[in-house]
Amino acid sequence: MLTAPTFPNIQDAYVALLQLATKEPEHQIDARGNAAREVIGVSFRLPDPRQRLPYLEERKANPVFQFAEALWYLAGRRDLEMIGYYAPSMGASSADGIHLGGSAYGYALFTPYDGRLSAFDQVVELLQNEPDSKRGYLQVFSADELLDRHNPDVACLAGLHLLPREGRLHMVCNMRANDLDCGLLSDVFSFTMIQEYAAIRLGLRLGSYTHTIGSAHVNNRNAERVRRVLAEATDRTSAVFTSPAMPEDTTASTIGRLMDHEEALRRNERQYSALHIQNRLGLHPYWQQVVMLFELYRQLQHDGGDVVDPALLYALDPGLRWLMIRKWPACAAAAAGGAL
Numbered sequence: 001m002l003t004a005p006t007f008p009n010i011q012d013a014y015v016a017l018l019q020l021a022t023k024e025p026e027h028q029i030d031a032r033g034n035a036a037r038e039v040i041g042v043s044f045r046l047p048d049p050r051q052r053l054p055y056l057e058e059r060k061a062n063p064v065f066q067f068a069e070a071l072w073y074l075a076g077r078r079d080l081e082m083i084g085y086y087a088p089s090m091g092a093s094s095a096d097g098i099h100l101g102g103s104a105y106g107y108a109l110f111t112p113y114d115g116r117l118s119a120f121d122q123v124v125e126l127l128q129n130e131p132d133s134k135r136g137y138l139q140v141f142s143a144d145e146l147l148d149r150h151n152p153d154v155a156c157l158a159g160l161h162l163l164p165r166e167g168r169l170h171m172v173c174n175m176r177a178n179d180l181d182c183g184l185l186s187d188v189f190s191f192t193m194i195q196e197y198a199a200i201r202l203g204l205r206l207g208s209y210t211h212t213i214g215s216a217h218v219n220n221r222n223a224e225r226v227r228r229v230l231a232e233a234t235d236r237t238s239a240v241f242t243s244p245a246m247p248e249d250t251t252a253s254t255i256g257r258l259m260d261h262e263e264a265l266r267r268n269e270r271q272y273s274a275l276h277i278q279n280r281l282g283l284h285p286y287w288q289q290v291v292m293l294f295e296l297y298r299q300l301q302h303d304g305g306d307v308v309d310p311a312l313l314y315a316l317d318p319g320l321r322w323l324m325i326r327k328w329p330a331c332a333a334a335a336a337g338g339a340l
């Protein structure tokens, strides 16, 4: 078979790639102090890109960060202030402590440049006029990033290729490098959100997502966790949840409104109950879920960290609730107290 192997969800692809890199590595590398096992030139396909979250006890996905990062991209942001609140470790990639560099993919894709449309809007316009085009490429990596040999943040994403075919929007993602244990999961989550958003903009159904990687590697320092994930995948039947579709009326202004709620909660300027989010914000239930995640995270960050409102957990979709309960002890306690 010459096309990429197909997986029903990101979890199965993730486990297969971890297996490949740890059991059949092609190379041992040590770039910038990161000793790793590597395979080169790998790819996989997700026919249903909405199945973008893993449900593993040993590799606890953080849905708050996943949605925050996807929105940070969709809003064209590059500030550390927002994304660092959800992932403090990203501070290490910022050269000036204020902005992210190459990894601020949304800044490269969604920011209007030099009085012109953003790269994303240009590609959307191109594809509206010629759906069968092969030119709908959103370039991210740029050779200029290598001019500074000490650049701490060179884009790992080379580009995203949008391909409308027979009423569906397919996407091929090209990564120069992917850390299979750390980067892969959040990258696939965010990039498939960008694909789904693009499909809505083009009035198309969601097509397949193909992920291709130049250097696919597992850092030696993560070997123990990877071993536990592989043991879990072999020994246990995982929980299975399906993710709903992004609402078809999602626009840039929806993203803007979500970012306003996000900022107010991050700064602890507002506090929302589940009922308030459901009845007062005028958001589609899909996006209400995201604001609920941000409110739960606000409670974890600003209200002492050991108590969250069980009503918010009740109001979450079962898959998101499953993840929150495993990720945060305060959510597990609230769920146990409320007999969820």
Ligand code: 5HM
Residues within 6 Å of the ligand: 031, 032, 102, 103, 154, 155, 156, 157, 177, 178, 179, 180, 182, 183, 184, 187
């Ligand atoms: O030395 P280099 O620039 O390749 O190191 C970046 C590391 O972060 C690599 O292990 C790369 O695979 C990982 N990474 C990732 O997997 C980084 C980013 C941010 O650009 C990403 N996915 N999105």
